[in-house]
Amino acid sequence: MKRLAAYILPVVLLACACAQQPQVSEQTTTDTSTTTPATASAAPSAYDANLAFGPDKVVELKQPESNKVIIKLMFKNGSMSDPKGKEGLTYTTAQMITESGTKDMTVSQIKDKIFPWAAGYGANVDKEVTTFTFAVHQDFLNDFYPIVRGLMLNPAFAEEDFKRVKSNQQNFVDEVIRASSDEEYSKKALEDLLFRGTNYQHMVEGKTTSVQNITLEDVKNHWRNMFTRNNLMIGIAGNYSADFLNKLKADMVQLSDAKPNIPMAGQPNKPNGVQVEIIQKDNALGSAIFTGAPMPVTRSADEFAALMVANSYLGEHRKSYGKLYDKIRTTRSMNYGDYSYIEWYDQGGSFQLPNPGVPRTANYFALWIRPVQIGEGLKQQYAELKDINVGHAHFALRLAMREVDNLIQNGMTQQDFELTRKFLRSYIKLYIQTQEKQLGFLMDSRFYGRQNYIEELDKLLANLTVQDVNNAVKKYWQTENMYITIVTDDSEAEPLKQALLNNTPSPMSYSNLVKEGLPKEVLAEDDQIANYKLNVKDVKIVDSKNTFK
Template sequence: MKKIAAYILPLALMAASCAKQPQTSQQSTTDTAETTATATAFDANTAFGPDKVVELRQPESNKVIIKLMFKNGSMVDPKGKEGLTYTTAQMIAESGTKDMPVSEIKDKIFPWAAEYYSNVDKEVTTFTFAVHQDFLSEFYPIVRGLMLNPAFAEEDFKRVKSNQQNFVDQVIRASSDEEYSKKALEDLLFRGTNYQHMVEGNSASVPNITLEDVKSHWQNYFTKNNVMIGIAGNYSPDFLNQLKNDVAQLSAVQPSIPLAGEPNQPNGVQVEIIRKSDALGSAIFTGTPMPVTRSSDDFAALMVANSFLGEHRKSYGKLYDKIRTTRSMNYGDYSYIEWYDRGGNVQLPIPNVPRTSNYFALWIRPVQIAEGLKQQYAELSDINVGHAHFALRLAIREVDNLINKGMTQEEFELTRKFLRSYMKLYIQTTEKQLGFLMDSRFYGREDYIEEMDQLLANLTVEDVNKAVQKYWQTDNMFITIVTDDSEAEPLKEALLNNTPSPMSYSNLVKEGLPQEVLAEDDAIATYKLNVTDVKIVDSKDTFR
């Protein structure tokens, strides 16, 4: 745990610098929904409606940020037309207005350093608009036109849908096996529910989406009754009133929002191996249902345990230390207690992907397959399975150790100190501050970042260890592994039979390792996993 100390000072300094950014008044809100810091159950729908506004006034700022968050997301997609919410959001953002084509809009806003974009997740769709205050009066008519009078042009629809089809057919399978394994895990974990499909849809559903579907979906699911307005920066009361009045002109339909799909309960450790040609390694993602979200005070305790085990893209965690640093098996290994959007591209959590259905997950970045190891090292010519089985055993063993033995007082103090500084980096920009405040309302809170910091300050190591024992387990999990054709069958047999999986080092590496590492390797190699089912799926049959 000494490695964590190296992170605390620089992150604390960065957080302090972040706190010095101009904020001459605290956020206020016209949202009348009651919130408490001890919320454990919540109804996200109460955060949305005609009068739900989240404000972050910054009179000394030179920017204005507007966010419109709609309670819909991919879970409202009609059956057979999965991806429709994504198509609709893309058409609003990428098809201009009835008065101005998107190409002209982009040319016009470029000198203003203005931007706007959409983001669709399982339960919400968020549009973000940002502009320097000097150009707000010129930019706002574009904002208004995009939301109230989108062009929905046929040529733009063809372009948007073509890109969407290409993503679900090709990009997700080819661009990143890591992202592939994460999306495949959600497909498995939520199979049969409205959470199963990717927000972009699937290969069979995207062709079914028509431009008329998009127009109808906009009228029925992007309405004044399921919107939350967010505004930040240097704006006047008159401007806010204008924004509220314009948003009130959205469709008056009261959308029927379904309940979020709940994760399936795994029976033992259930594995799906996705085989593909020419995969360079085995990308692993695990998940098991967890009935805790940011709405619960217990989330703070799990944040500490999660950070200790393996904070996203940080090199001090137990998983990173054992798998990457000590054994040089891959680029990194991390733990998650909620969906981490765009994990392959970002270092810090991004806002506006709140969810009510949650799970605990481990991300084991690609490890080498047997074929690759044999080509590199003659002494490994007899192996049948690469590092995936060993890495999976090691990771699950570390979780079990945390569940059974808990954190020490020293480990707890260091991790909590790091986390309280690190969380301040989530809100370095005005856009992220506003985004996290809006997410807070979704979860029935006032200010998630501030409230979690207070909860962390009052935590004890006993609180953390009790929460881990209450909410985490490894006997029942879903696991997806994207790997090469050559590795799929041998790995399946090894997992089903709990075959010993000694770590495959080159002779040179093995000679330089301490005896305690080799002794730990022996214990890991036979660590029993409760594997009850392993299926092999061809890559071409996923996301159909």
């Protein structure tokens, strides 16, 4: 189950509609926060709407040559606002807004009506924000907009829809997250460990027991108290008129005037040494690994650009040129890929490029080692490996950590820096190939206190030096104190635990055929990696059935 709600935006609506460079503008009216908002019983004037949605609350992306309009409504209210014992409530509420229709139309009737227009809408819930996205061809904007207004101002919240939404959500936290992808599982498990005890710990979808506790009345109250005009940012892109924007603002000002009590974001815990949680499950085909360490830098800081270069050098998400990918996959054929991250990467199993709409103030540095083979599997495949106890996880983890250590100690060379920076300055422009993503990244920019993150980042990259990058890496990265989650098979859990705790040498287990074709320098490096000391202080084994409870 993905966190994109009712109706996934059609591909046709995500295609870039015009070649003309978009013009970004902002509202220029004065924001007076002390003015009393209009009551729900009286239609607010345009003046009142402009007070509620001043320059800091509206992001415009005017594209006169475009043939479509994108509307984004970002509420500063994510899963960290979930009440204790009802974790997942923000997600349920967002799903109910998009999956339960309006007072006048059922969700099925809405989908049938908008299908000929190639229109779409959905919701994405993250830790700190919830964003609703609506997309439609310009010709059908006036027909589509009453549905937008109805969903946001008069959601149906029908009992039968609530049962369906909650059932799907319960199934996700109980079964899907554990069964569908060990890679995503290890990623969510890392956040559970890294933020344990804080409001960032639980998945946005909630926990097994907490979802059970959510009622329809909880959803209605959460909508009134947390999805309000006071924590809303409006974004609009495409070919729209000033009158339409004024109408949108006038309607959204009719949302609840409650002032949400948004908590401070939970900060990552500081590990003492390398802390490992091994999640054992039946019939796992490999060991999926995610590592993480607190990193107090986000896009709001200029130093983030320097860390982006180092991160890209280690390995961008699903890119084959990085050091981790080269050493683990290309050279040793251990798995499908290995990557580095300096912020949350939303739905990484589905998307090659970063998604907007997931801005966060709590951050960490992470490594993703896609599943490597377990001991039992290697034994069955290769007679020459019949005596091994542990598969490739220990070796792969050592290799990845060693590469990070090498970067911290030795830094990037001038040549590697130049090549990586040149790549990044082109690559980040791919983040905003569509109107929807252009608008999304502009809204994220406001969250971080910036105006246009992509443009500003390009300038920061242009002015960087290799020394800036190496200094930032030394300042913010380390491998002595990290959290690690490993999802693996029952047969691998205990032997892997003992090997990690005892820093047992972990020689790479090649088949004879593969080993014969490897250069001597690779085999020599293998010997160094096999004995590379990790600062492991604690290893726990957790049964898969006991996670996310």
